[in-house]
């Protein structure tokens with residue numbers, strides 16, 4: 001055994017609210033078809049690879065210095081990207097960036113949640129929201145989505161009004177169910193919220209609905225729109241998330257961020273990826289078209305696919321979803337068991353990967369539904 005290998009987590013003076021909890025754990029397995037973490041299946045173009053490599057080479061000459069602590073150039077370029085794609089004019093001061101939107105969410109809870117405070121989410125939703133709440137000692141409250149996994153806004157407003165959470169999470173499009181929320185529904189939740197509302201738009205580019213950045217000027221003390229380069233931007237490995245909000249919210253996050261959290265290399269690579277956003281985002285339409293095909297073929301094979309605005313589809317209904325998940329894996333296709341009885345989630349991949357997934361789905365339909 002390794003040094004210290006005989007003790008367990010239970011032997012440690014861990015904070016009570018972390019005892020017995022499980023870590024985030026999407027399996028990382030070597031199988032032919034990987035459709036389990038909602039990545040973009042299109043690899044970077046040769047031009048993008050060259051630009052990242054050259055940018056890293058130039059940045060490497062300054063590796064003896066700390067990076068730009070406030071990532072000014074990157075945030076300026078992210079503001080330009082959001083302005084161009086949403087039609088809402090945003091500036092550097094509206095943008096903040098971090099290592100993935102998970103770090104954005106963590107910084108938000110460090111500043112606006114914490115001991116004695118609470119965060120409310122509508123489940124099933126992104127599993128990291130409660131985990132980041134636990135990590136920041138923010139009390140996690142949950143409310144339910146409707147039977148069809150949509151957000152019943154009358155009920156949502158009542159929950160926010162009655163429970164008065166300091167932070168509300170609204171994931172739109174929602175992971176893992178795929179549906180999104182209208183701006184009018186968001187307005188009602190924002191009006192009822194006593195604190196911050198985080199609209200998690202990790203999959204925003206896949207949806208035709210307008211971005212919640214349109215609401216920043218209406219609710220400047222409340223709304224934060226969280227975004228990521230991990231999905232539509234095909235930059236999951238680069239780890240770059242960002243948010244748009246009123247400048248005062250960005251100022252508040254400076255109180256909790258670690259200095260120099262975005263490395264010289266991360267900033268350089270993200271800026272290179274942004275320079276290629278036109279070509280990267282052109283792939284989004286292909287993913288949406290494939291999603292429509294996958295949904296139609298699943299329906300044709302006897303499954304029930306939940307309508308999705310994102311790059312994944314929740315589908316069922318299986319007699320025993322964990323057993324079916326294993327059978328997909330036995331056929332070389334890794335999808336996701338998100339813990340919703342009777343359902344599994346598949347990320348839309350390249351068309352050949354989707355074909356492989358659909359082949360297995362047709363095989364299993366006669367036994368597993």
Ligand code: PMP
Nearest residue numbers: 100101102126175202228230241
């Ligand atoms: N929000 C949602 C809804 C997600 O699904 C994910 C990734 N699975 C994230 C945030 C975090 O992504 P990242 O840290 O890569 O930006």
